[in-house]
Amino acid sequence: xxxxxxxxxxxxxxxxxxxxxxxxxxxxxxxxxxxxxxxxxxxxxxxxxxxxxxxxxxxxxxxxxxxxxxxxxxxxxxxxxxxxxxxxxxxxxxxxxxxxxxxxxxxxxxxxxxxxxxxxxxxxxxxxxxxxxxxxxxxxxxxxxxxxxxxxxxxxxxxxxxxxxxxxxxxxxxxxxxxxxxxxxxxxxxxxxxxxxxxxxxxxxxxxxxxxxxxxxxxxxxxxxxxxxxxxxxxxxxxxxxxxxxxxxxxxxxxxxxxxxxxxxxxxxxxxxxxxxxxxxxxxxxxxxxxxxxxxxxxxxxxxxxxxxxxxxxxxxxxxxxxxxxxxxxxxxxxxxxxxxxxxxxxxxxxxxxxxxxxxx
Amino acid sequence: xxxxxxxxxxxxxxxxxxxxxxxxxxxxxxxxxxxxxxxxxxxxxxxxxxxxxxxxxxxxxxxxxxxxxxxxxxxxxxxxxxxxxxxxxxxxxxxxxxxxxxxxxxxxxxxxxxxxxxxxxxxxxxxxxxxxxxxxxxxxxxxxxxxxxxxxxxxxxxxxxxxxxxxxxxxxxxxxxxxxxxxxxxxxxxxxxxxxxxxxxxxxxxxxxxxxxxxxxxxxxxxxxxxxxxxxxxxxxxxxxxxxxxxxxxxxxxxxxxxxxxxxxxxxxxxxxxxxxxxxxxxxxxxxxxxxxxxxxxxxxxxxxxxxxxxxxxxxxxxxxxxxxxxxxxxxxxxxxxxxxxxxxxxxxxxxxxxxxxxxx
Numbered sequence: 001x002x003x004x005x006x007x008x009x010x011x012x013x014x015x016x017x018x019x020x021x022x023x024x025x026x027x028x029x030x031x032x033x034x035x036x037x038x039x040x041x042x043x044x045x046x047x048x049x050x051x052x053x054x055x056x057x058x059x060x061x062x063x064x065x066x067x068x069x070x071x072x073x074x075x076x077x078x079x080x081x082x083x084x085x086x087x088x089x090x091x092x093x094x095x096x097x098x099x100x101x102x103x104x105x106x107x108x109x110x111x112x113x114x115x116x117x118x119x120x121x122x123x124x125x126x127x128x129x130x131x132x133x134x135x136x137x138x139x140x141x142x143x144x145x146x147x148x149x150x151x152x153x154x155x156x157x158x159x160x161x162x163x164x165x166x167x168x169x170x171x172x173x174x175x176x177x178x179x180x181x182x183x184x185x186x187x188x189x190x191x192x193x194x195x196x197x198x199x200x201x202x203x204x205x206x207x208x209x210x211x212x213x214x215x216x217x218x219x220x221x222x223x224x225x226x227x228x229x230x231x232x233x234x235x236x237x238x239x240x241x242x243x244x245x246x247x248x249x250x251x252x253x254x255x256x257x258x259x260x261x262x263x264x265x266x267x268x269x270x271x272x273x274x275x276x277x278x279x280x281x282x283x284x285x286x287x288x289x290x291x292x293x294x295x296x297x298x299x300x301x302x303x304x305x306x307x308x309x310x311x312x313x314x315x316x317x318x319x320x321x322x323x324x325x326x327x328x329x330x331x332x333x334x335x336x337x338x339x340x341x342x343x344x345x346x347x348x349x350x351x352x353x354x355x356x357x358x359x360x361x
Numbered sequence: 362x363x364x365x366x367x368x369x370x371x372x373x374x375x376x377x378x379x380x381x382x383x384x385x386x387x388x389x390x391x392x393x394x395x396x397x398x399x400x401x402x403x404x405x406x407x408x409x410x411x412x413x414x415x416x417x418x419x420x421x422x423x424x425x426x427x428x429x430x431x432x433x434x435x436x437x438x439x440x441x442x443x444x445x446x447x448x449x450x451x452x453x454x455x456x457x458x459x460x461x462x463x464x465x466x467x468x469x470x471x472x473x474x475x476x477x478x479x480x481x482x483x484x485x486x487x488x489x490x491x492x493x494x495x496x497x498x499x500x501x502x503x504x505x506x507x508x509x510x511x512x513x514x515x516x517x518x519x520x521x522x523x524x525x526x527x528x529x530x531x532x533x534x535x536x537x538x539x540x541x542x543x544x545x546x547x548x549x550x551x552x553x554x555x556x557x558x559x560x561x562x563x564x565x566x567x568x569x570x571x572x573x574x575x576x577x578x579x580x581x582x583x584x585x586x587x588x589x590x591x592x593x594x595x596x597x598x599x600x601x602x603x604x605x606x607x608x609x610x611x612x613x614x615x616x617x618x619x620x621x622x623x624x625x626x627x628x629x630x631x632x633x634x635x636x637x638x639x640x641x642x643x644x645x646x647x648x649x650x651x652x653x654x655x656x657x658x659x660x661x662x663x664x665x666x667x668x669x670x671x672x673x674x675x676x677x678x679x680x681x682x683x684x685x686x687x688x689x690x691x692x693x694x695x696x697x698x699x700x701x702x703x704x705x706x707x708x709x710x711x712x713x714x715x716x717x718x719x720x721x722x
Contacts (some may be wrong), residue, residue, distance in 0.1 A: 001596065034686045057376075076437055087508035092684040115476070117682045118514045141478060147448035153479045153516060233480075323453040323480045325395045 007229040011111040021164040026055040031159035034094030037062040040109040041100040042069040049304030072258035102128035103135035110141030114156035125166040129179025133220035138228040149249040150317040177299035178263025186223040223345040243331040244269030250316035268298035310354035368590040370573040382525040386417040392520035395455030398423040401470040402461040403430040431432035433619035443473040447626035457482045463489035464496035471502030488528040490540025503655040509680040510610035538660035539624025547584040553698030606632030611677035626662035639696040664720045671715035
């Protein structure tokens with residue numbers, strides 16, 4: 001078992017990474033303040049891991065709530081179901097929520113914790129690769145609005161993150177690939193050496209070699225923890241973590257939440273960002289090809305959906321948290337391993353790239 | 362015009378108190394970051410003051426949203442209407458929300474600001490006495506749940522509070538009295554001299570003498586600002602501001618939101634707290650009588666509604682943000698001007714007091 005730390009002063013917390021952690025009470029107990037705990041999970045994950053987690057919580061007064069599975073349920077209405085359950089069972093300010101599931105469960109549960117009685121504690125127990133390497137760390141919580149991804153939310157840090165790598169054994173291949181998109185992202189924005197390592201080790205990752213997967217999770221979490229510690233509320237550098245996300249969110253919103261997995265949309269978005277970076281003369285065509293090869297090797301889409309027009313894309317991208325006073329900003333690449341956030345790109349090139357990098361184009 | 366300050370480090374902000382402030386751009390402009398502003402008001406207040414405020418915002422790109430009036434609309438659904446408007450009009454993270462209205466508008470708008478794109482700026486322009494002396498200051502935002510008052514929310518401090526005392530001229534008598542309940546509260550919890558001053562000046566306050574009203578607002582805001590500066594997130598002392606509120610919230614929830622005004626429920630709740638404090642031997646019967654006299658003089662109810670049973674009351678009171686691990690805590694009085702938060706009261710006495718201090722009892 002390895003422990004990383006997210007250093008945020010009095011809001012600092014550990015990330016535990018390893019096998020067989022969910023069933024071990026020692027990781028949970030020190031991070032629970034009161035007696036009452038509610039585990040929030042979904043219909044896919046609960047049958048696999050809920051009993052194990054509840055057993056580890058036997059010394060607490062614990063209940064559970066099982067939500068439907070999917071991005072399309074990441075809504076205010078679903079958050080309200082958590083409030084209903086908390087109030088019906090008289091959960092007070094010292095209660096703790098535990099998110100057992102992927103990124104959607106973590107985001108919803110974290111937002112409920114951020115806003116129930118103006119804020120209660122919560123713990124992340126991510127069970128997908130995407131949640132373990134990205135969404136469970138850093139305190140971004142929230143839900144979608146029909147007009148935009150993650151538009152409703154709050155910054156609310158967990159008390160700890162428990163990443164049990166054994167849960168990846170039950171992940172389906174599509175979910176594994178979606179998580180790899182965010183792993184590749186850290187290489188692209190911050191760490192050229194890690195990108196090369198991923199090129200060398202992608203087959204082992206896809207074969208779910210435990211040692212290689214754990215190494216990828218650790219390195220990803222370390223990058224995320226460092227960036228969050230430097231810029232908790234995304235005033236600057238943290239926005240780099242959104243490489244591919246402005247394009248990706250447009251795909252998720254435009255196609256209807258849940259059609260593309262978040263990581264799939266981010267993968268296509270990262271290639272669009274790379275192609276735009278090349279069109280601006282910042283990275284070489286051979287780098288774009290190298291990125292495309294790795295994403296495809298990871299089983300990820302590298303083209304925008306054919307059913308969305310370039311104009312629809314740009315309209316959806318204009319609703320983005322990085323837009324300031326009407327000016328769109330994008331995370332683009334100066335090199336593999338060096339991302340920047342900039343509004344200095346040619347909007348016409350964005351339209352051209354969207355036409356060129358489209359399914360069946 | 363007087364300026365007070367809420368001292369919260371980098372989240373500090375001014376409270377401006379005086380006549381003719383809404384129409385004066387100089388108080389707003391320094392606290393608006395971007396170009397885009399949305400004013401949120403209600404059907405009662407907007408016809409009176411919205412044009413004036415929009416004129417003062419002429420240098421900005423400002424729109425407005427008018428909500429129905431009443432505590433029964435303080436819901437997640439109403440907050441979602443604000444999100445709809447913000448997204449339809451492409452409001453970004455640098456936008457500012459302005460709450461123009463009473464406590465309900467301030468709480469809803471503040472919560473929307475706390476959670477839109479994980480937090481945007483907002484400004485309070487309170488137009489009721491209750492909002493000017495209490496709810497606009499201190500950063501508590503939120504909405505009600507059918508099972509409990511203010512159960513969904515966040516701490517989110519405004520950029521400034523603009524309390525235009527001229528708006529009190531159009532307040533109806535019932536709303537004025539409701540505001541006086543919170544004014545009397547500051548005397549009860551913190552300042553015996555202020556309580557005596559209120560006994561001497563209640564007639565002038567009811568006659569809306571501008572000088573006397575402004576003095577009451579200033580002293581109330583100073584008390585609130587001092588307590589919030591000492592305990593922003595209500596880890597301790599700030600809970601004293603909830604004198605009468607546990608009983609009062611039970612009345613508001615039990616009777617149906619909007620039937621009793623918040624200040625009315627708090628008034629009855631403060632007398633219940635005083636009577637319980639007397640039953641515990643902490644304050645004299647003559648003090649209870651003195652409090653009852655002042656509340657009645659202010660036009661406020663001093664009895665619990667006859668339609669609620671004592672048991673229904675206690676059930677509703679068990680859903681309260683001051684409950685910790687199942688133990689109910691109440692704000693009670695050791696003296697006029699000295700409140701404490703305690704769980705050391707006799708639950709049987711609570712039931713007795715609820716039976717004794719009831720309409721038509």
